[in-house]
């Protein structure tokens with residue numbers, strides 16, 4: 001009977017020892033797996049981070065280019081002159097700083113001066129200058145009137161530009177002064 005008891009105790013002790021060993025060994029498996037998986041994770045993420053960097057770099061490279069400088073519209077010169085009785089007309093030139101691919105326009109108008117219309121000068125009824133694609137220069141004509149009145153001084157006509165197309169900006173030569181000298185034949 002004692003032998004049976006000792007035998008059973010031995011079996012129980014052996015199983016406990018075996019269970020304890022399993023208890024130690026079994027956790028080794030997940031530990032090994034966890035140890036190996038981070039190394040795999042650490043080796044794989046690098047391309048991802050590089051890809052992210054590449055994307056950011058690509059975004060920087062694809063930034064929209066800066067807008068082109070504005071196209072300036074202005075008078076070619078700020079002044080001109082004509083003599084009544086000698087010059088029948090004067091051509092005043094308006095320019096663009098560079099050509100465009102679209103049609104743009106600007107209006108010219110009289111904004112001041114001492115000359116009178118129609119006794120001293122006349123203008124075309126159309127005061128819009130239209131620049132077709134590729135054009136950078138337009139002009140308008142001022143007709144000088146040969147009257148019989150004598151004015152002991154020169155007269156002026158001041159022109160300005162208005163109603164610019166959105167693609168245009170006003171340049172430095174934003175006004176033009178035409179001086180009309182008196183006709184010596186009108187001197188009394």
Ligand SMILES: [Ca+2]
Pocket residue numbers: 084085146147148149183185186
């Ligand atoms: Ca005259």
Ligand SMILES: [Ca+2]
Pocket residue numbers: 084146147148149150151182183186
């Ligand atoms: Ca006159």
